Amino acid sequence: MKLSKLSALAASTALCAPAVFAEEMANELTLVSWGGAYQASQIKAYVEPYLAMHPEVKVVWDESSAEATAKMRAMTEAGNVTWDLVDAVASDAMRMCDEGLIEELDHDAVLAAAPDGTPASEDFGELLVSDCFVPQIVYSTTFGYRTDLVGDNPPDNICAIFDLETYPGKRALQKRPIDNMEWALYCDGVAKDEIYDVLSTPEGVEQALAKLDTIKDQVVWWTAGAETPQLLADGEVVMGSTFNGRLFSAIAEQNQPIGMLWDMQSFDLDGWVVPAGLPADRKARVMDFLKFATDTQRLADQAKYISYGPARKSSAPLVGQHAELGIDMAPHMPTDPANAGNVHVYDYEWWADNRDDLDAKFQAWLAK
Amino acid sequence: MADTTQNGPVLAADGTPLKRSLSRALRMQKTRALMLVAPLLLFVLITFLLPIADMLFRSVENNIVSDTLPKTVVALREWDPASGEAPGEEVYAALAADLQVAEENKTHTRVGTRLNYENPGISSLFRKAGRRVSKWDIETDGPFKEQFLDMDKDWGKVEIWQTIQTYSPTMTNGYFLNSVDLMKGADGVEVRPENERIYITLFIRTFIMSLVITCACIVLGYPVAWLLANLPTRSANMLMILVLLPFWTSLLVRTSAWKVMLQQQGVINETLVWLGLVADDARLVMINNQFGTIVAMTHILLPFMILPMYSVMQTINPSYLRAAKSLGATNWTAFWRVYFPNSVPGIGAGSILVFILAIGYYITPELVGGTKGVFISNRIAFHISTSLNWGLAAALGTILLAVVLLLYWTYDKIVGIDNVKLG
Numbered sequence: 001m002k003l004s005k006l007s008a009l010a011a012s013t014a015l016c017a018p019a020v021f022a023e024e025m026a027n028e029l030t031l032v033s034w035g036g037a038y039q040a041s042q043i044k045a046y047v048e049p050y051l052a053m054h055p056e057v058k059v060v061w062d063e064s065s066a067e068a069t070a071k072m073r074a075m076t077e078a079g080n081v082t083w084d085l086v087d088a089v090a091s092d093a094m095r096m097c098d099e100g101l102i103e104e105l106d107h108d109a110v111l112a113a114a115p116d117g118t119p120a121s122e123d124f125g126e127l128l129v130s131d132c133f134v135p136q137i138v139y140s141t142t143f144g145y146r147t148d149l150v151g152d153n154p155p156d157n158i159c160a161i162f163d164l165e166t167y168p169g170k171r172a173l174q175k176r177p178i179d180n181m182e183w184a185l186y187c188d189g190v191a192k193d194e195i196y197d198v199l200s201t202p203e204g205v206e207q208a209l210a211k212l213d214t215i216k217d218q219v220v221w222w223t224a225g226a227e228t229p230q231l232l233a234d235g236e237v238v239m240g241s242t243f244n245g246r247l248f249s250a251i252a253e254q255n256q257p258i259g260m261l262w263d264m265q266s267f268d269l270d271g272w273v274v275p276a277g278l279p280a281d282r283k284a285r286v287m288d289f290l291k292f293a294t295d296t297q298r299l300a301d302q303a304k305y306i307s308y309g310p311a312r313k314s315s316a317p318l319v320g321q322h323a324e325l326g327i328d329m330a331p332h333m334p335t336d337p338a339n340a341g342n343v344h345v346y347d348y349e350w351w352a353d354n355r356d357d358l359d360a361k362f363q364a365w366l367a368k
Numbered sequence: 369m370a371d372t373t374q375n376g377p378v379l380a381a382d383g384t385p386l387k388r389s390l391s392r393a394l395r396m397q398k399t400r401a402l403m404l405v406a407p408l409l410l411f412v413l414i415t416f417l418l419p420i421a422d423m424l425f426r427s428v429e430n431n432i433v434s435d436t437l438p439k440t441v442v443a444l445r446e447w448d449p450a451s452g453e454a455p456g457e458e459v460y461a462a463l464a465a466d467l468q469v470a471e472e473n474k475t476h477t478r479v480g481t482r483l484n485y486e487n488p489g490i491s492s493l494f495r496k497a498g499r500r501v502s503k504w505d506i507e508t509d510g511p512f513k514e515q516f517l518d519m520d521k522d523w524g525k526v527e528i529w530q531t532i533q534t535y536s537p538t539m540t541n542g543y544f545l546n547s548v549d550l551m552k553g554a555d556g557v558e559v560r561p562e563n564e565r566i567y568i569t570l571f572i573r574t575f576i577m578s579l580v581i582t583c584a585c586i587v588l589g590y591p592v593a594w595l596l597a598n599l600p601t602r603s604a605n606m607l608m609i610l611v612l613l614p615f616w617t618s619l620l621v622r623t624s625a626w627k628v629m630l631q632q633q634g635v636i637n638e639t640l641v642w643l644g645l646v647a648d649d650a651r652l653v654m655i656n657n658q659f660g661t662i663v664a665m666t667h668i669l670l671p672f673m674i675l676p677m678y679s680v681m682q683t684i685n686p687s688y689l690r691a692a693k694s695l696g697a698t699n700w701t702a703f704w705r706v707y708f709p710n711s712v713p714g715i716g717a718g719s720i721l722v723f724i725l726a727i728g729y730y731i732t733p734e735l736v737g738g739t740k741g742v743f744i745s746n747r748i749a750f751h752i753s754t755s756l757n758w759g760l761a762a763a764l765g766t767i768l769l770a771v772v773l774l775l776y777w778t779y780d781k782i783v784g785i786d787n788v789k790l791g
Contacts, residue, residue: 070753095756098477098495170632206563220656221739235633349492356755357488363747364566366739 025285028058032086035063036226037249038270041305042087042136044323046293053292057285068092072101072275081275084286087136090129090269094352097132103274104131110287112295114314123296123312127269129348134294135271135311137302140334140343141179142265144232144247145239147257158264159187161239162215172228172240175221177362178351179241179266182344184211186264196350205358209365221366232258244334248307252325252332262339266346269311309335424769427762430540433532436479437466441536449530449554459529460512464501471498485757486542486552487531493522530554543763567764570744571771577662577743578726584666585673585722586715593677593714597684615671623735626664630655630736656738664732669725673718680714716788720779724772744768 031047033039039061047059064071068088073096075081088096096102105111107128111120121128127135145155150167161171161183173180182195188211190198198204212219220237222228228242229250244265250256272294274286292298299310300318307329310316319329330336380389434441439462447455470476480494500519509515516523534552535542542552549565550557559565592611596604614622629635632651640646654660684707692702730745737746744764751761779785 067753069756073756073758095481098481098491099756100474100478209563223734234631236631353484353490353492354488356485356757359755360564360566364562364564367566367569367742 024281025288026084026279026282027056027285028060029285029289030060030062030082030084032062032064032068032083034065034087037245037306038308039063041302041308042293044305045302046298049298050289050292069095069099069101072096073099076101076276081277083275084278084282085290086273086275087270088133088273090133090135090271090348091351091355093133093271093273094130094348096273097130098352101276102132103276103278105134105274107134110291112291114296114312116314118314123314125313127311129269132273133269133271134273134290135269136294136299137270137306137308137311138267138335139270139308140244140262140265140267141174141241142244142247142334143239143241143261144228144250144258145261146232146235146237147259149235149238150259154259155239155261156263158183158261160261162187162211164215164218167238169238170218170220170231170236171215172220172222172231172237172242174241175223175366177358178355179344179346180212181205181208181358181362182266182346183264184208186344187211192344195344196347199358200350200354205361209361212365229256229258232256244332245307248332252307252322252327260339262334263342264344265334265339266344267334268346270308271311303329303333307332307334309333423758423762424766425762426759427543427766428539428541429759430482430535430542431538432475432479432482433536434538436470436475437463437532437536439463440466440532444529444533444536447529447533449526449533452526454513454524454526455529457511457513460516460523461506461510463516464504464510464512465506467494467498467501468504468506471502481756483531483535485755485760486535487527489522490528490531493520493528496520497523540759543759544767546760547763547767567744567747570742570747571767573740574727574743574745575771577658577741578723581662581665581669581726582673582719582723584662585670586719588666589670589673589677589718590711590715593674593681596674596678597681598686611671611674614667619668619731620735622668623664623732626660626667626736627655630660630663655736656741658737658741660736660738661733661741664736665726665729668732669722672721672725676717676721677711677714680717681711684710713787716779716783720776720788723775727768727772 031042033042051057051059062083065087068086069092072081072083072086075083086102093102097104107121107124108119111124111134113119114123124135127138129135143155143158143161145160145167147154149169153166155163155167160167161173181199185195185198185204185208186192188207190204190207199208220231220240222231222240222242225243225246228237228240229246231237231240233250233254233256239261244260247258247260251258251260272290274283274290278286294312296312296314297318299312300315300320302308303310303315303319304321304323310319316335319333321327322329331338334340377385377387380386382389440459443459443462444455447459467476470479476494476498477491480491483494484491497516497519504512504515522528545551545557546560547567549560549568551560552558592607596607596611599607627634631637632653632655634655636654637646637651641648641651646652654663688706688710689702692706693699697705727743728745729743730749733741733743734746734749737743745768748761748764748768751757751764776785
């Protein structure tokens, strides 16, 4: 009943006043993001400039990105979506897209082209992993280590995490199978391009868990990205994985004795998604903002405030120096050639299929 | 007088039978009482009971498959998975027709996600098929079996079709089976493979650890409550503030404080090493395990134990103890035989509060529980917010609720719920 009413309403608005609604934009914009340094970089790089151009607009922030999928589903079921634009990681975006909670977008139509005229779909290239998703940044999950605890033999290979003899002490790993299983197989001698084939078999899962078993009692499992920098700073762990931006701020902004281990860093994407079925005036405002916030210059500007790589190819040459520290940001980007020598490419499709199954096995293994 | 008792019913002053008059008055009184509580009743019903009932209902609800794939479900009824062969063309044709409609409504990926919980891989099969099928003409483009197999050979797998068939009824017990480490197999209910069993372990762990926490709260809280009830008012008020102060502090702050205290480079370990009681390379592991969870949760839940105990102890008349002693009881006998039995209702109330809060606890075990100290609620939260498997979360929640009610009932039978007092 609700649906038919809605569609009747949509039809009538479409018939009566398409022109009026297309022109009118809502003046309130509810943005959902992660809070902290990341949200601050978004405010500085494109929200404040947008507000300067459109003083009539009021932006409301909701720091709910970590629970975005669940909240989006609850709001959609209740028929009252209060969010306008949501920041989400790529895997969550795919999930919401599958559930029909967010809008499919024609990237070339709604996004700005690169300054040289390259259409958006080419400029973002293969990073457009879902039809519903507009990537902003490339971040990576990678390792940091305590420079004073590893002696004069700093690790330069991911397999150092499994080497308890050379690097005794605890390690911090994320409490989920994603990335950890791949690293375990890689360090157990599986070739990089065969990792997902091996992991698709029950034996492969056993093999990965057996490898993780060798360090299980030396692992501190984290769930929030802020935990690893804290554990490293306290000397609780000798090395640990987290998002590269967190390590950057611990090293460059807080001068902690931490070094970066970029080998086999796991790339991931973060970007915008638009809730499905927004009223026309709100959607018009969202699309206007989205086009501005993801253009070449804006994405490059964001890298002044946080060490995540812009998702557009055309933004890369424009990346400059940190806004406050004045250091060159390029060498701190996960996408910098010096850092991206050996990367692990995360297979979204594979994990979308196998996440629940592997998670059950991973959790059972953890509880053992 | 004799006349009235013989002839018919007793009449009220206005001539109506007294019985009816009385019942009318009572009914009015009841209606008035009901009207007074109606706002609260409605509020609780709408904002609390109905949403909970709706959420719990998800544990058995399974409309999505038959709603999204109506023709396929009907066509599949004839098919027997024991034949070991994929179904025939008519099922594939039905699926093509269903998927085309579903793709238009963007529901094909939802049914894929639902079935993927039971059989990993179905999610992407449906996603890819939707894209392809939307371009077909159902009238003329058949036969479809070949085309589905061309798209992905997995469409020929018996297990895929078996999963669709098993989960086509509108109600399912699959979520409940899953939440007790069972599953629907080829021939009825089966035990899950050992490397996927987790929920029974977690349920048992949750109950044992909650019991330990409750006991720790009783042991630590009883003397404090006794002091509170028996000190002069001034010092009792000071002590009361000390009890309430942590109560007013953020849960996260207290949990993080325990991290700082208990971790290997933390305050306690540093002190022990400095005192020479513990070697530097053999620091105690006190956090990210069950010990850490018990310590932190006992601290957080302690006020819930102390306050009901205190309010019961305050009502115990001190002259009872004096009377016991004047009749020759030792201090211990007077306490154990007179004071303690009088304080039991407070212990009961505190224990129920602490235990029920503990089994549903989530934040603290998540932060300091490591791998061995997490509770069932952490998995429920995971399925609500990360895996979006709300059916399974609802089934786990229903079981937890049922067990709590069962424990409450047992408590009532053994101790008697009348014997619980909050003051």
